[in-house]
Amino acid sequence: MHLSLSNTKIKIAFTLVLFALMLAAPMFLSEFRLSLLGKFLAYAIIAMGLDLIWGYTGILSLGHGVYFGLGAYCMAMHLKLVASHGELPDFMSWSGIEKLPAFWLPFQSPAAAILLAILVPMAVAFLLGYLTFRNRIKGSFFSILSQALVIITVTLFVGQQGYTGGTNGLTNFDSFLGLSMSEPSTKLMFYYITAFVVIATLILCQWLASSRLGKILVAVRDAENRVRFIGYNPVTYKVFIYCFSAGLAGLAGILFVLQEGIVSPAQMGIVPSIEMVLWVAIGGRATIFGAILGAVITNAAKTSFSEAYPEWWPIILGAMFIVVVLFLPKGIVGTCKELAEKRGWFQGKTRSPLQASSQARVTLDNDTNPAVTK
Amino acid sequence: MGLLLLQLFNGISLSSILLLIALGLAITFGLMNVINMAHGEFIMIGAYMAYTIQQLFQKFVPASAFGWYFILSIGVAFAVAFAIGWLLEVTLIRFLYGRPLDSLLATWGVSLVLQQLARQIFGAPNVAVKAPEWLEGGLVLSEDLTLPYKRLFIIGLVVVCIVIIYLYQYHSRGGRNMQAVMQNRGMASCLGISTRRVDAQAFAFGSGMAGIAGCALTLVGPIGPSIGTYYIVDAFMVVVLGGIGKIIGTVAGALGIGVLNTAFEYTTSATLGKVIVFTLIIAFLQWKPSGLVTTRSRALD
Numbered sequence: 057m058h059l060s061l062s063n064t065k066i067k068i069a070f071t072l073v074l075f076a077l078m079l080a081a082p083m084f085l086s087e088f089r090l091s092l093l094g095k096f097l098a099y100a101i102i103a104m105g106l107d108l109i110w111g112y113t114g115i116l117s118l119g120h121g122v123y124f125g126l127g128a129y130c131m132a133m134h135l136k137l138v139a140s141h142g143e144l145p146d147f148m149s150w151s152g153i154e155k156l157p158a159f160w161l162p163f164q165s166p167a168a169a170i171l172l173a174i175l176v177p178m179a180v181a182f183l184l185g186y187l188t189f190r191n192r193i194k195g196s197f198f199s200i201l202s203q204a205l206v207i208i209t210v211t212l213f214v215g216q217q218g219y220t221g222g223t224n225g226l227t228n229f230d231s232f233l234g235l236s237m238s239e240p241s242t243k244l245m246f247y248y249i250t251a252f253v254v255i256a257t258l259i260l261c262q263w264l265a266s267s268r269l270g271k272i273l274v275a276v277r278d279a280e281n282r283v284r285f286i287g288y289n290p291v292t293y294k295v296f297i298y299c300f301s302a303g304l305a306g307l308a309g310i311l312f313v314l315q316e317g318i319v320s321p322a323q324m325g326i327v328p329s330i331e332m333v334l335w336v337a338i339g340g341r342a343t344i345f346g347a348i349l350g351a352v353i354t355n356a357a358k359t360s361f362s363e364a365y366p367e368w369w370p371i372i373l374g375a376m377f378i379v380v381v382l383f384l385p386k387g388i389v390g391t392c393k394e395l396a397e398k399r400g401w402f403q404g405k406t407r408s409p410l411q412a413s414s415q416a417r418v419t420l421d422n423d424t425n426p427a428v429t430k
Numbered sequence: 431m432g433l434l435l436l437q438l439f440n441g442i443s444l445s446s447i448l449l450l451i452a453l454g455l456a457i458t459f460g461l462m463n464v465i466n467m468a469h470g471e472f473i474m475i476g477a478y479m480a481y482t483i484q485q486l487f488q489k490f491v492p493a494s495a496f497g498w499y500f501i502l503s504i505g506v507a508f509a510v511a512f513a514i515g516w517l518l519e520v521t522l523i524r525f526l527y528g529r530p531l532d533s534l535l536a537t538w539g540v541s542l543v544l545q546q547l548a549r550q551i552f553g554a555p556n557v558a559v560k561a562p563e564w565l566e567g568g569l570v571l572s573e574d575l576t577l578p579y580k581r582l583f584i585i586g587l588v589v590v591c592i593v594i595i596y597l598y599q600y601h602s603r604g605g606r607n608m609q610a611v612m613q614n615r616g617m618a619s620c621l622g623i624s625t626r627r628v629d630a631q632a633f634a635f636g637s638g639m640a641g642i643a644g645c646a647l648t649l650v651g652p653i654g655p656s657i658g659t660y661y662i663v664d665a666f667m668v669v670v671l672g673g674i675g676k677i678i679g680t681v682a683g684a685l686g687i688g689v690l691n692t693a694f695e696y697t698t699s700a701t702l703g704k705v706i707v708f709t710l711i712i713a714f715l716q717w718k719p720s721g722l723v724t725t726r727s728r729a730l731d
Contacts, residue, residue, distance in 0.1 A: 215699065
């Protein structure tokens, strides 16, 4: 068989296939499996955001669990207030707090909660991003700082039990906008909303990546100093894309908490945060589809393995990190693309940004590596 | 007054542990630009070595000699962590030079595997290591100020380690080779230094230091498979704060974080203290983005 397709056509075809699959899934899957898939799709939204900053811009954030968690907590605070029917949430009275804290008040309105669930992660990301990128703090240093952000946020959330629910987190919700959350029809609706958000995010991210902005992001990844010399300010672009991806993580948090019905500090810890990076790595860096695939496949594998062999899961997860980095640096989608290219199934623009960069990096490293220029 | 001094002492004691951990990190990061997330697991290996040797002593050695097990376990912990570090460098790390973020992910995978292996070998619950008798008790300075011998021993151990590292780095052939590679890899290689071997040695050496740190940690409290994760992020912060390339920077970074952490945790609360220290570090980096002490360079990045 000899196929010959352009890149754009393939992308459109894949988007349509993905959309059709997600719409058809409720017909094939049991209620339990469907709720799992709904959560995985929420994760896919985070993965797309991470792909934009890591795959395209080359910033490795180990702190996306925090942004996801903040979004989820904002939504959960609203749900908790609804479930308390105007009284003080139960965990607050256990901790001896008598009046609703002021920062809980805006969350009485669902619209404000949704808005804040996206804006709060963006604000935190802006602070961390601006203050580090501005000083040209290097890639790995930033990763460490973002990981420290995870640690302190988790300790803060666990420690301030009266305000955040402590280790148990927030749970026991009953309804959202008057819809009972335990009804199958509501759950199905949340699933469809998630599916639509995934498609919308996919289109938005594809558009961003192929726009002029996306090209500058790739340029920042491959040669930040040269971008600066040409006259762009990389800080603006990095901060923008970092906030954008934090906002996506917050959005994913909203959708996650609506379907899962619980949020706790364990979901935003160090391990979940770094697992998010693995989704992108497995699916394929700098391919938006790869992020979705990676998130769904990795989590499906995690669910089935940890059901069957819980004690072996960490070893398998660890091995996946090593294998992907050593043998599959382009991930599933990147590797498939490469195979397809070799067989000549593509025409027109065929090289993925990552491939172009891995060749460019050989020469670039020499003039940006401090060990050489010192 | 006594209370204040005690807090300061606790701060220095925490600093000394962080320093032991961070020294290895600073070397591998400065030399190879590799972020070793599995460093915490070398702490864990060292701690379990101390535990194993204690068990062996209790079984096979007369009770009178029990006190000596700790000295032996420091050596064994270093040797085992050194060997595993060498193995890791040869089998994995050397394929990842020039890809710092990838090395971070791969070593994270290694750390997950090592933690789970420890869980399967030694069991998930924490185990306690009994300190030798000569470390029980403390130095009584005044009524309200007693310095535990254990903590004093750790501080002494760190001082000894730093002196050894200093002598090695600046006054031995191997250490000077390491400095040369750190400063200019290409030129060092041209002058006949085997950079491959220097890398492997440095990585193994850093891992060995983490093993000693793990051994010291058994004096502080019970140990478990995930003991490394408690300290590793703080240790990385020490490296970020202290800067790369000179021992003195790491020492200053460790002292800063250790003392500030203890001070703020004492005056506010354990959770708020961490938040304040992190904010201070970010604020400090606004002023000195590459840390307290750095080697001077005209490079852009």
